[in-house]
Amino acid sequence: MPVVVHTEGKDDGFTREAVQAAINPMLDQVNTCLDQLEERNDHLPGRLQECLNLTGIHMLSSSSHSRRPQVIGSP
Template structure:
């Protein structure tokens, strides 16, 4: 079957190769610009994740220190409530 001009239809790969050749340097520059833009977006996302990770790490450290302090205070309170053993009266 022939195309509208009587030409045989071209396989898709040949069509894409011809388009790439037509774009040449300008096409490459557009591709590099698109890749750079995507890399910038990825970098921004990674920076945001790093900030959130740092914030979470700091909060977890605060929580751990608070829990340790609470445990020490609880143990001290238990020792005060128990007190020294009472002396037994002599009979």
């Protein structure tokens, strides 16, 4: 996606290139952070299941009609 830069009357490519050059490292840093968040998010369902297993609660499969947790143990 192109970055639109308003330079108050200046229409030279150098100013736009300089601004874009300054913005690119920031965008790279944002992308890196988003990649890290996505990776952490990918592991959440497994970690949630581990925690639920430790407490005796088992999630029903996604093909089930009910999405309520099922408690294993006493009635």
